[in-house]
Amino acid sequence: MTTVSLSKAGHETSNQADTELHAAKVADSPPDRQAPAQPGHPAEDPRPTDEPRLLHRKTLDDRAAVWGSMFGALAFVWIVYEHVLQWSGTLGFLVCVWVCFIGLYTAVSLLSHPLPIVKDRIASGVVTSAALLVGFALATTIVSTFWKGWPALHHVNFYVHDMAGVSPGTDPLTKGGVYHAIIGTAIEVAIAVLISLPLGLGTAIFLSEVGGPGTKLVRTVVEAMTALPDILAGLFVYVLLIILLGWERSGLAAAIALSITMTPIIARSAEVVLRVVPSGLREASVALGASRWQTVRRVVLPTARAGLATSLILGIARVAGETAPLLIVSGATTFTNHNPLHQPMNSLPFLVYAGARSGQPLYIARSYGTASLLLFLVLILFITTRLLARNKGSKS
Amino acid sequence: MTQILEPSEPVVAPAPDDRPRAIDSGLPASDRAFHAITRAISIFVLAVTGSIGAFLGYQAIPTLHRYGVRFFTETQWVPARDKIGIAAVLVGTVEVALIALAIAFPLAVLTALYISEYAPPWLKSTLVALVDLMAAVPSVIYGVWGVFILQPNALYLSRWLASYFGWVPIFKVDTDPRAAFWAQSKFTSSAFIAGICVSMMMIPLACAVMLGVFKQAPIGEREGAFALGSTKWGMIRSVVLPFGRGGIIGGTMLGLGRALGETIAVLLIISPAFDIKIKILSNGTQTVSALIAGNFGEATSSQLTALLAAGFMLFLMTIAINTLAAIFVSRSRSGSGTDI
Numbered sequence: 001m002t003t004v005s006l007s008k009a010g011h012e013t014s015n016q017a018d019t020e021l022h023a024a025k026v027a028d029s030p031p032d033r034q035a036p037a038q039p040g041h042p043a044e045d046p047r048p049t050d051e052p053r054l055l056h057r058k059t060l061d062d063r064a065a066v067w068g069s070m071f072g073a074l075a076f077v078w079i080v081y082e083h084v085l086q087w088s089g090t091l092g093f094l095v096c097v098w099v100c101f102i103g104l105y106t107a108v109s110l111l112s113h114p115l116p117i118v119k120d121r122i123a124s125g126v127v128t129s130a131a132l133l134v135g136f137a138l139a140t141t142i143v144s145t146f147w148k149g150w151p152a153l154h155h156v157n158f159y160v161h162d163m164a165g166v167s168p169g170t171d172p173l174t175k176g177g178v179y180h181a182i183i184g185t186a187i188e189v190a191i192a193v194l195i196s197l198p199l200g201l202g203t204a205i206f207l208s209e210v211g212g213p214g215t216k217l218v219r220t221v222v223e224a225m226t227a228l229p230d231i232l233a234g235l236f237v238y239v240l241l242i243i244l245l246g247w248e249r250s251g252l253a254a255a256i257a258l259s260i261t262m263t264p265i266i267a268r269s270a271e272v273v274l275r276v277v278p279s280g281l282r283e284a285s286v287a288l289g290a291s292r293w294q295t296v297r298r299v300v301l302p303t304a305r306a307g308l309a310t311s312l313i314l315g316i317a318r319v320a321g322e323t324a325p326l327l328i329v330s331g332a333t334t335f336t337n338h339n340p341l342h343q344p345m346n347s348l349p350f351l352v353y354a355g356a357r358s359g360q361p362l363y364i365a366r367s368y369g370t371a372s373l374l375l376f377l378v379l380i381l382f383i384t385t386r387l388l389a390r391n392k393g394s395k396s
Numbered sequence: 397m398t399q400i401l402e403p404s405e406p407v408v409a410p411a412p413d414d415r416p417r418a419i420d421s422g423l424p425a426s427d428r429a430f431h432a433i434t435r436a437i438s439i440f441v442l443a444v445t446g447s448i449g450a451f452l453g454y455q456a457i458p459t460l461h462r463y464g465v466r467f468f469t470e471t472q473w474v475p476a477r478d479k480i481g482i483a484a485v486l487v488g489t490v491e492v493a494l495i496a497l498a499i500a501f502p503l504a505v506l507t508a509l510y511i512s513e514y515a516p517p518w519l520k521s522t523l524v525a526l527v528d529l530m531a532a533v534p535s536v537i538y539g540v541w542g543v544f545i546l547q548p549n550a551l552y553l554s555r556w557l558a559s560y561f562g563w564v565p566i567f568k569v570d571t572d573p574r575a576a577f578w579a580q581s582k583f584t585s586s587a588f589i590a591g592i593c594v595s596m597m598m599i600p601l602a603c604a605v606m607l608g609v610f611k612q613a614p615i616g617e618r619e620g621a622f623a624l625g626s627t628k629w630g631m632i633r634s635v636v637l638p639f640g641r642g643g644i645i646g647g648t649m650l651g652l653g654r655a656l657g658e659t660i661a662v663l664l665i666i667s668p669a670f671d672i673k674i675k676i677l678s679n680g681t682q683t684v685s686a687l688i689a690g691n692f693g694e695a696t697s698s699q700l701t702a703l704l705a706a707g708f709m710l711f712l713m714t715i716a717i718n719t720l721a722a723i724f725v726s727r728s729r730s731g732s733g734t735d736i
């Protein structure tokens with residue numbers, strides 16, 4: 001398989017390879033050593049004889065081709081699009097510029113390079129622009145959330161008041177806030193962590209340190225459940241606890257739904273972390289007479305501490321933004337509720353959803369403010385995991 | 397002699413404790429407790445997570461009994477008139493997922509290629525972190541982005557597709573897209589826009605898996621390709637892509653599993669419509685998860701079992717796709733195709 005495709009690649013570049021080979025032969029034969037300089041062989045090999053190909057550095061020609069085509073495409077489309085054809089729309093403009101750029105770049109490359117190099121350049125252009133597009137989409141998501149969230153975010157009452165007695169769509173942003181949702185999310189996530197950390201970590205330890213019959217089954221089911229649609233976890237809890245067992249909609253029910261999503265995530269990522277603990281450490285510990293439990297507690301877990309923290313934080317980041325289960329099981333309130341056992345409890349993602357659905361500009365502004373808060377929370381958690389990972393890297 | 401015939405007692409008499417020393421002394425009590433506890437925890441987790449599938453399946457039985465095959469062929473969801481079926485909803489679910497797939501697949505492959513092959517080395521770790529961050533952004537935030545930022549811009553793309561590719565059935569819209577005052581509302585809340593939004597959640601998942609496999613493409617073969625005179629793109633086509641094929645397929649399917657189950661972003665964008673439609677650009681569609689989220693509130697117990705039956709179908713689809721994805725990914729990691 002590989003050989004075939006390699007030879008295909010070789011074939012693609014055969015022109016270039018042939019000339020180089022020829023050049024090498026010419027250089028090897030002593031009488032012809034000066035061959036390229038002699039007038040006897042005028043245009044046979046215009047390139048210098050034995051120079052290694054530049055694989056990683058870019059030549060002036062490469063750079064000039066990229067920037068030149070980009071400028072040309074921009075100028076051409078600017079004139080044709082707006083002034084000749086009188087089209088409009090930013091999106092269409094950008095698409096036309098891109099198509100034009102690829103076309104110009106191809107044409108410019110064709111002028112002075114063989115086909116394989118032209119293909120290589122087109123490929124690098126397409127790959128880079130796809131990555132830029134994805135990066136642009138991510139950037140607009142984050143920037144637009146904070147940008148539109150700012151009107152609500154810069155009022156102090158947004159953080160310390162709840163919405164009791166406030167009409168979200170008509171009262172100004174200086175009234176009311178999301179304190180109740182902050183508290184709700186904090187309580188629900190905390191309970192979910194209390195439930196799923198021991199369960200997830202226990203499962204991970206079983207899978208990686210204890211083993212025995214059933215390991216494969218547990219691993220398969222846990223892996224499958226990491227992909228369980230979140231709405232189904234919510235539906236399961238809703239039918240089982242609220243319909244069949246007659247609980248009321250509460251923070252606890254929401255936390256249980258969240259921990260159903262969270263446990264497999266923690267179990268899976270923690271198992272990966274535990275598995276990379278060098279087995280030499282375990283053997284050394286057992287050889288010193290430690291029991292299995294002591295080995296796990298004193299050697300394996302401390303070694304993997306940073307990685308375990310990362311997997312926990314990733315799990316938190318995932319469930320802090322879960323909306324679908326909360327929509328079903330937690331209900332919504334406008335007042336602050338500290339009791340997870342009693343009465344519905346609001347949460348940040350639910351508030352974002354409710355505001356975005358409302359269609360009222362002020363409520364949408366509140367929704368954006370809440371979304372920024374949620375995104376900020378996720379960013380903080382995310383940066384923490386990065387720092388933890390970096391610390392781990394520098395220690396080892 | 398006599399002394400020999402009558403040997404001294406301690407030599408002959410089999411000592412009661414003369415057994416070989418047990419090398420494996422068994423586990424101490426603390427370890428047995430430790431093993432039992434971890435095993436019990438995993439069995440509990442197994443039971444809870446496994447019971448979700450069993451529970452959904454069990455709850456789906458009454459509905460399937462009552463409606464039989466009609467449950468899969470009926471398009472309308474009108475509990476008031478006892479017409480309940482998931483044909484349109486299943487089509488809508490697959491449609492949104494496929495649109496997301498069509499957008500996310502090329503972007504994920506190309507982004508992964510950029511990060512692993514083209515990006516300057518000092519930028520690589522930042523870009524990998526950004527992909528992880530993209531996966532960590534809550535889906536409700538993508539949903540809000542989809543409604544307020546993406547939709548107003550994507551409308552023009554929809555219109556453009558409808559005016560120039562309207563002869564393709566899936567891009568047809570029942571209005572004149574070239575009219576000066578074109579009916580924007582015909583293009584909003586469509587499966588197409590929901591698909592773009594869901595693709596934002598698919599890309600980081602698929603991209604992360606692909607990055608993992610591309611990184612493992614053997615350095616020897618890469619250098620071999622360069623030594624044979626290949627360009628960078630030639631090397632990618634002949635070494636990186638064939639080697640990463642399992643990861644590309646597996647990562648895409650993992651993303652597809654996520655796309656099928658995505659709820660809140662879809663719920664925010666689409667407006668519910670219960671007909672089997674292939675015109676992806678025009679207003680209205682429905683997916684299983686959005687159906688559940690939108691209808692559980694006013695559902696009676698019989699409607700609830702119908703929703704659970706729909707949820708069970710979604711469960712089966714996601715599990716099947718994810719299991720396949722896991723098989724592909726693990727196969728590619730075992731290094732098949734590296735033997736020269």
